[in-house]
Amino acid sequence: MTRTPRLTLTLTAAALMVAANLLGATTADADDDPSVPPGTEATAAAPVEVDANDPDLKLPEGATLAEAKVLDIKQVVEDQTGEERREDTNADVKFALQAEVLFPKDSAKLTGEAKARIASIAEEIEKQNATRIRVFGFTDNLGSSAHGDVLSRKRANAVQGVLDAELNDSTVTYEVRGYGEQYPISSNETEEGRKKNRRVEVSFPRSES
Numbered sequence: 001m002t003r004t005p006r007l008t009l010t011l012t013a014a015a016l017m018v019a020a021n022l023l024g025a026t027t028a029d030a031d032d033d034p035s036v037p038p039g040t041e042a043t044a045a046a047p048v049e050v051d052a053n054d055p056d057l058k059l060p061e062g063a064t065l066a067e068a069k070v071l072d073i074k075q076v077v078e079d080q081t082g083e084e085r086r087e088d089t090n091a092d093v094k095f096a097l098q099a100e101v102l103f104p105k106d107s108a109k110l111t112g113e114a115k116a117r118i119a120s121i122a123e124e125i126e127k128q129n130a131t132r133i134r135v136f137g138f139t140d141n142l143g144s145s146a147h148g149d150v151l152s153r154k155r156a157n158a159v160q161g162v163l164d165a166e167l168n169d170s171t172v173t174y175e176v177r178g179y180g181e182q183y184p185i186s187s188n189e190t191e192e193g194r195k196k197n198r199r200v201e202v203s204f205p206r207s208e209s
Contacts, residue, residue: 082196084117093128093206095121096185099139099155099198108154115162121202122166130204134175135160138201140194141181153178159200 051057059065078085085096102114110118125133137152137159156176164174186193 088206091206092203093124093130094201094203095124096199096201097159098195099200100195102159102200103155106151108151108158110158110162118159118162118202119166122163125163125167125172125204128204128207130207131169131172132175132205133160133163133172134201134203135163135177136201136203137178138183138197138199139180140184140197141188142194145180148180149178151178152180155200159202163202 073090075088076085077088083098083101087094087096097114097117101117102110104111135156137154137156139148139152141148153176156178160174160176164172181188181197184193184197185199186196188194188197
C-alpha cells in the first residue's frame, strides 16, 4: 500500500483554501445589533504555513487577488490611575470609565465629576461627527448575576442621558446595553481587576475626514 506524503496533503488542502478565498470572497456587512461588545469578537486562526513557490498555489486562470486593505491598528491610552481608558482604531473610538469615578457604590446616580468626564466624551463625539453611539455597562462578578445585569444597564442609561443632553442632536442614535459581569477586561480574582471590570464604555465611529 502506497502512502501519500503528509506534506503533499497539507499543501493541497492549503491550495484549496486559498482558491476558495480568491473565488468566493464577499464583503462582510457590519452587524447592526451585535450580541457582544465591539472589540470582543473572536479573532481568526493563524494561517497555515505554505510554500509560496509551490505550483499548486498559482492563481487559477481568470482569478484575481482580493482587494488590498489596511489592517485595523489599535492604540490604547490609559491614565495613571486607570480610571479612564481610550482605545483608537482606524474605524472606532472607545472610552472606558471605571464605575467608581461615575457612581457611588452600588448606585446608578451620577456624581458631579462624572458629568464633567462624560461632557468631554461628548466633545470628542462632536469632533468625529459621530451619529451612532454605543453605551455599554459592565460590573464585576460580586453579587448575583441578575443584579449586575440590572445595575450595569441603569448605569449605561445614566451615561447616555448626559450624552444626549450635551449633544442635543436629534440625528444621533444610541445603542444602550447592560452586560453585567460578562466580558471582563481583567481578572475578577483581585479587587484591582474587579475595579477595572466595573465600567461604562462609550464607543462611536471615527470620522473618515
